[in-house]
Amino acid sequence: MHPRHAIRFTRLDALLLLVLACAAGWLVWRVTTVLGYDWDWTFLGRTILRRSEDGSLTPGLLLKGFVATLRLAAWTMLLALIAGVAAGLCRVSRSLFLRLCARTYVETMRNTPPLVLVFLFYFFVGDWIMTALGAQELAYQLPEAWQERLAWIMAPPGKLAAFLSALATLALYEGAYIAEIVRSGVQSIERGQWEAAYALGLSRWQRMTRVVLPQALRRMVPPLAGQFISTIKDSSIVAVISIPELTFEGLELMAATYRTFEIWLTVLGLYLLACLACSLAARRLETRLARRAA
Secondary structure, X not given: OOOOOOOOOOHHHHHHXXXXXXXXXXXXXHXXXXXXXXXXXXXXXXXXXXXXXXXXXXXXXXXXXXHHHHHHHHHHHHHHHHHHHHHHHHHOOOOHHHHHHHHHHHHHHHOOOHHHHHHHHHHHHHHHHHHHHOHHHHHHOOOHHHHHHHHHHOOOHHHHHHHHHHHHHHHHHHHHHHHXXXXXXXXXXXXXXXXXXXXXXXXXXXXXXXXXXXXXXXXXXXXXXHHHHHHHHHHHHHHXXXXXXXXXXXXXXXXXXXXXXXXXXXXXXXXXXXXXXXHXXXXXXXXXXXXXXX
């Protein structure tokens, strides 16, 4: 078992915190004096939670956008894992055709600007495929209770086509990076493990699923966690196709209130909260896997 090291707060840490606090204070002072900006934080509470007409608390725009961001990131990571694992295994396949197909997918996604992909999938998936399948009309035909569930799980019927377009874009884009994580994780396993599994009479599929992948998973957890955090941040790009996630709601509030700094600092804090929570969860999972392996 790896020894646990106590975290110590040193003088250097205190100095860095002091420097950061001074920099933040200087920035606020410059914005206030040079730009003549009038700070007002009083309205932000209503963007998180607000009271409805019956007096109950309901989510505000930023909280709705925050939940939509997490929902989109969760769906994206689920589909990206499926696409990434499949492409990653194809990358180490014996079949030349599968290797070429997987490499073409990975190189295309990784070397194309995500904004271009968003527009491409929005007009292709949203306008052509969803229209041909009649997905949006089918969603409108659902009972009201099922429409509410659909809105909570994915998006309201009116935004379903755009949501699926954004989901397809992000899933394929992030899946290309996950494919490389899977490939490098599999190739990092020592050749002796493959040979020992072969000596036991296991097939290649059994060697991969029972011997190699369980060991590679422990090595893939840190980069996969980083990719999930990247997915949360990358989801902000779909604001350009009016997906009501956190960045889009921030833009809408800024246009309505002209409170630029307060809104974007709050949006920054919400993104930071989500990413730090994922980072801590990944660290705990990595520690647990390391204890099991010890």
